[in-house]
Amino acid sequence: MRNRAIVLVVRQDDCPKTVRSQPTDNYEFWLPTMLLSETHIAIQDAVRAFTQERVRPRSRQYESAGGYPAELFAELADLGLMGMTAPGELGGAGSDYISYALALIEIAAADGALSTILSVQNSLILSALLASGSEEQKTRFVPPLTSGRLIGAFALTEADAGSDAAAIRTRATRVEGGWQLNGAKQFITSGRIAGLAIVFAVSDPSAGKKGLSAFLVDRSGRLRRRQGGAQARPGRVGYLRTPV
Ligand SMILES: Cc1cc2nc3c(=O)[nH]c(=O)nc-3n(C[C@H](O)[C@H](O)[C@H](O)COP(=O)(O)OP(=O)(O)OC[C@H]3O[C@@H](n4cnc5c(N)ncnc54)[C@H](O)[C@@H]3O)c2cc1C
16 A cells, blocks of 8 residues: 555545545545536546556557657647646647646556656646747747647756756857857656757856746757757747746
């Protein structure tokens, strides 16, 4: 029991006398669904059916192949999972955060790595874009993200900066028509497949923690790799000031 993840939820029709237990052979799932609406339960059931049937049986295969096929992301997008809380007009599912959490639990039960990719796509990329992106950035990037055609990466961690994010050393320097980023990141989910990255860098060393900025980097052919750095071309780098 100690090694199992247990999610405690209480189902309305089971309350108050008991909780519904849904053990499978790899996870134990107790659902106190008294907080869940019919829609939540429908979403949970749909994601569970899809992931247990389509993802879990192939999880080892994806692991050995070192990645996921593009068709899988398209299927996940059809279910609304690539942009669960994004608004419908930008291709998102417009769901609430309870639905999102329930979906992630189901995906993680079938394939842990895939749930990490989807949590980055939804929570770190789409949420940041929707909260701080310009209208042009939202219009340009959100629809391909929610449709699964574009995968996002959130590049914060460095070799000497994990929990202490303010210790990052990647430098952002103004160059003609844009910014140049120099540095190295590690442990970046979707780092190899992402077409879009939010990259954190020190843009004003004199400002301490407030001198960090998040750069929206379009990697689809416009990011020029260099030794130890990358040149973001003029007009291609969205600049999101972050009060870190
Ligand atoms: C599966 C996975 C996916 C990831 N995806 C991403 C990603 O997409 N983008 C990204 O930027 N990063 C990503 N990371 C990196 C992750 O965010 C870092 O691993 C995390 O921030 C911890 O940093 P660290 O590994 O350098 O550990 P450290 O910061 O060195 O911490 C090591 C240990 O020290 C403890 N510790 C640290 N500071 C203190 C303190 N002040 N007081 C007490 N204890 C402390 C920590 O709790 C931990 O136990 C991912 C990591 C994993 C495992």
